[in-house]
Amino acid sequence: MTTAAALTSTLAGASKGGLRSFKNSLATVLVSASFCVALIPLVWLLWTVVSKGLKTITTSQWWTHSQRSITFRRPGGGVSHAILGTAEQVLVCTIISVPIALLVAIFLIEYGGGALAKVTSFMVDILTGIPSIVAALFIYAVFITTLGGQRAGIYVSLALVMLMVPVIVRTTEEMLKLVPNELREASYALGVPKWKTITKIVLPTAYSGIVTGVMLGVARVAGETAPLLILVGYSPDTNSNLLSGFQGSLPGMIYSQVPQLGNKRFHYAADRLWGTALTLILIVMVLNVGARLIARRSKIAN
16 A cells, blocks of 8 residues: 555656656747737838848948938938938936936935825826827926927937936836945945945945936937927038027937828939938937947946
């Protein structure tokens, strides 16, 4: 009877082990299949943009000329004016957004817990779900309608701030949560003030994740179109003044080519559209790769 019981137990264990192995294999297959399905539209999109835009961006004028005096009937021209406008708008937005977002995230994780923290977190959640056109209309109502300003690139940057801040806040919050509490406690035990613990230990430890969050915020706002259409408009000329006049931008240049897509005689519009889309993708990709390299070379990351 003892031998029979042992044999039965062994068979039951083998049966359970086989079932667990089957479940593990099934889960692996399902996850892999889901990944492949999700990858199909991404690869399809990238292939379409690259195949249709590569010829345009490899011309000699693309990176050095603007679209000044270039009509739909004429080939040529470049994207330098759009890159300049987008870079200025996103740079100003980043300069404003990063300090605000970091301070908000530090307050919520390191100092929060009361009613003010709950209200702040709730407001960040609201900003996360705000469409870009709503942010643009708010800036338009405040600075142009109420205060009497003129449409300019600086107002685009202010609208983009409302879109970038919640992305950086939530990413930074998660990175700060990953910092072990033992590091904070060891610092406090040595008599280090809380503010110095945050600046010298917590933030450097979470540095790589914070940089990644900032780049996600940049990628989030770089392709926004609604604030450009409402707050500044599009210009085919080079305008480096954020405070006055229409300004070129990559999303604005894409939008400006759309009305002529149905006219087969003006196929140059489609070429410029795909070329601009590929240029925007390349710029975002370069920024992300650069951010990862910076994070890897940091002392804390290594």
